[in-house]
Amino acid sequence: MVLLPAGPARADNPLVQTIYTADPAPLVYNGRVYLYTGHDEDGSTYFTMRDWRVFSSADMVNWTDHGSPMSLATFAWASADAWAGHTVYRNGKFYWYVPVKDRASGQMAIGVGVSTSPTGPFTDAIGRPLVRNGEIDPNVFIDDNGQAYLYWGNPNLWYVRLNTDMISYTGSPTQIPLTTAGFGTRTGSTTRPTLYEEAPWVYKRNGLYYNVYAAKCCSEFIAYSTAPGPTGPWTYRGTVMPTQGSSFTNHPGVIDFQGNSYFFYHNGALPGGGGYTRSVAVERFTYNADGTIPTINMTTTGPPQIATLDPYVRQEAETAAWSQGVETENAGEGGRNVGWIDNGDYIKVKGVAFGTGATGFTARVASATSGGRIELRLGSATGTLAGTCTAPGTGGWQTWTTITCPVNGATGTHDLYLRFTGGTGTLFNFNWWQFTR
Structure with missing residues (x-):
């Protein structure tokens, strides 16, 4: 049980205090933000994660706990590691892409859960991995023309074009070249010349494609690159969130909601928190006039409330x-x-x-x-x-x-x-x- 002192009560970050949460994946749907997270077990000394969680908010400060609508048990072929996933809405359904360890091969693979509700329950959409190459951190982006892309990878960065059913793909997984022009220069490493580490988050704004990702382990910071198309060529743009926050990993999620832009991340801010016991937080930000992302720092205050709560409804x-x-x-x-x-x-x-x-x-x-x-x-x-x-x-x-x-x-x-x-x-x-x- 997480017991918190009365002192931080004025703060609103981290968003959840009842459990440890990690790897935020926010989704805007029907006037609410649905936040899909991983769940670090209490007292973890590794990434001990067995299920995923969902929370939602209409005002960005009061969050409703919807519990765990998907777990390792959802995937009969998975043996461990309910790690960082991403959820998208299409075809009247919610598709939750998650990395888990494939029991048959022992490799990390990407599975897909599906539900008709944003809060689940989710079931295994295909009964097997969608892709499997030992790499993690899936992210799905649907372009304006309807073409969907699945991105994932650590230590590499991959993509594949998803079919409209969202559970199959056309062509073969393709590596995005990790060049220093595209993803920055890492010093002190002979095996990883660029800053890209993991956790890609791809989206489009004003005709420009953004890839926000965790950079330079360990400890990680959040960096980003931009491109004229969904598969590149990418140009490194710099730091979004510097290294900070008592967790050696970080994981971005970026959305627009009710006219504001929000950046989700995780840290180790709760009592007992750290690199294996993390907590999701969020900041509001404004893009620079030229479309670049400003430097965003972690706070305990979080974003302002954008609507009051009605106490006269249940x-x-x-x-x-x-x-x-x-x-x-x-x-x-x-x-x-x-x-x-x-x-x-x-x-x-x-x-x-x-x-x-x-x-x-x-x-x-x-x-x-x-x-x-x-x-x-x-x-x-x-x-x-x-x-x-x-x-x-x-x-x-x-x-x-x-x-x-x-x-x-x-x-x-x-x-x-x-x-x-x-x-x-x-x-x-x-x-x-x-x-x-």
């Missing part, structure tokens, strides 16, 4: 800008719930728009012990107390009941802290909440 308890002490799990009545709630833990929800005022609060809770209380605090974990709801014992951790309590003084827009209090040990589980006007 909100999932696993939606948070920051949390302390809790984890999430699959709920017996569907979706996810927050669990492992101890005295003093809390969930911060940022920018909650109460308007002219809330009069009541409703929550869905379950407890196999004697329960506890939810304090509704404004501004901080010790801020103005707007109400207290009692969560009773229900006879089981998935035996749910709905509770209500009055609310006073919740007007305007505030950060809401759902602070949990009670006795010792785990108090209760928490599924969803909603205020009444």
Whole structure:
């Protein structure tokens, strides 16, 4: 369990505090950003990764945990290493390209999961590797003319043209020449003359093709190159994110959302974090007038909130800008719930728009012990107390009941802290909440 001190509560990076996340792959779909990540196991001393995770946000600060819709078990032919993937939407389906170890050959290979929902569940689309040459880090780009490209590679950089079904390809995998003009000059290495290391992220903006990637292990920084076409020729453009952040790897993801540009990455910023226990974070940025990418540094504040949160519609308890002490799990009545709630833990929800005022609060809770209380605090974990709801014992951790309590003084827009209090040990589980006007 990741236990965080109260001090960093004002920060919003890293985005997830309940588990370690890595290798961000953001996707904009239907007014939300869906963030696909890897999952570093607690206490890892290697890249010990067995499943992938999904989170989503409409405001870039409050993220909803959708759990793990795909794991190594999804691919019967895979034996280990649920590493850095990438998801795209096409044909009414979501395709999740991931590197895993092929049981038959022992090589790293690229598999494809497919789902009709951005949050899964995902199934194995073809029952075998799509490509297999021992290299990793798939990225898919669909050009304006509909042609899709799969890029991947470490130590090389490969591409292949995908067919419109997104699960087969035409032609053979082709290496992109790693020239120093295209990908910069690496010093001190006789086997890798360029800065390119891994994790390509290819996209197109104003007719120019960008390839943002992890450079010069180890520790890595993020660099980029540009080209007039999707396969090159590439020209090295410089640094996006310098080496920093207590993880010797990094992994880029770049999107535009609601008129802003965002850069996703990972570091080791959580307690216990490091090169094998990483956490995804995000920064907002603005392209330079000539289309170049500015230098972006890691922050603990993250991007500004782009829309307030409506407390008068049902909100999932696993939606948070920051949390302390809790984890999430699959709920017996569907979706996810927050669990492992101890005295003093809390969930911060940022920018909650109460308007002219809330009069009541409703929550869905379950407890196999004697329960506890939810304090509704404004501004901080010790801020103005707007109400207290009692969560009773229900006879089981998935035996749910709905509770209500009055609310006073919740007007305007505030950060809401759902602070949990009670006795010792785990108090209760928490599924969803909603205020009444």
